[in-house]
Amino acid sequence: MLSSPVTAFRLALLAALLLTAAHSSNADAVRAALVNLCDPAKIATLTSDRAANPRVRKIAYWLEVARQQGRDPQTEMDKTMSSVGWGGTLKGDLTAAAMARNRTIAERLGCLDAEGMALLRRGNAPSIKFGPYTGEKLTVDHIIPRAVSPSLDLVLANLELMPNSLNLRKGSKIGQRQIDLANKLLQAGLLSAHEHAIIVSRRTPGFVEAP
Numbered sequence: 001m002l003s004s005p006v007t008a009f010r011l012a013l014l015a016a017l018l019l020t021a022a023h024s025s026n027a028d029a030v031r032a033a034l035v036n037l038c039d040p041a042k043i044a045t046l047t048s049d050r051a052a053n054p055r056v057r058k059i060a061y062w063l064e065v066a067r068q069q070g071r072d073p074q075t076e077m078d079k080t081m082s083s084v085g086w087g088g089t090l091k092g093d094l095t096a097a098a099m100a101r102n103r104t105i106a107e108r109l110g111c112l113d114a115e116g117m118a119l120l121r122r123g124n125a126p127s128i129k130f131g132p133y134t135g136e137k138l139t140v141d142h143i144i145p146r147a148v149s150p151s152l153d154l155v156l157a158n159l160e161l162m163p164n165s166l167n168l169r170k171g172s173k174i175g176q177r178q179i180d181l182a183n184k185l186l187q188a189g190l191l192s193a194h195e196h197a198i199i200v201s202r203r204t205p206g207f208v209e210a211p
Helices: 005-038 053-068 073-083 090-108 114-121 164-170 176-188 193-201
Strands: 138-142 159-163
Touching: 005 053, 005 073, 053 073, 053 090, 053 114, 053 138, 053 159, 073 090, 090 159, 090 176, 138 164, 159 164, 176 193
Parallel strands: none
Antiparallel strands: 138 159
């Protein structure tokens, strides 16, 4: 019989090692998925309009998986940016912050239940379950509208989850938030000076983005 203290200790140690290995394997799977979705070289190969939108939803899914495993989504994104060669850069910081914020938006709108997670994992839009926008689809908005700056169509730092009605209401308007982001994207090398000037010139008088 396996009843000696030494044997019991060995079994406990083996169980702990197996648990650690499983946790490490899960973490590796999440990181690999995030790196694949955020890799700038792969994103650059996308050719259709709004082709990065499904990636934004999938990233929100994997960041929620990481959170459920006890890891901080912002930290996961920071590490992902390091893995794709953007660690310690402004463009990496902007991208990491935007993607971590999207997971929070999905959570606050009740989109991270089992049904929502299944849709997000496939890159599809879940239905909002909490708040005044309940029943609407959670769409992907271009913070700086693609109608104003087409080059930002695939820039993850410019993509944000948003209720459909808010997305439609915003349209191609430019407010202070858009100009502030344009300044940061210009500094990060993700926006040309020419397109930055166009964005600033297209400011919509009186436009304040809805919270």
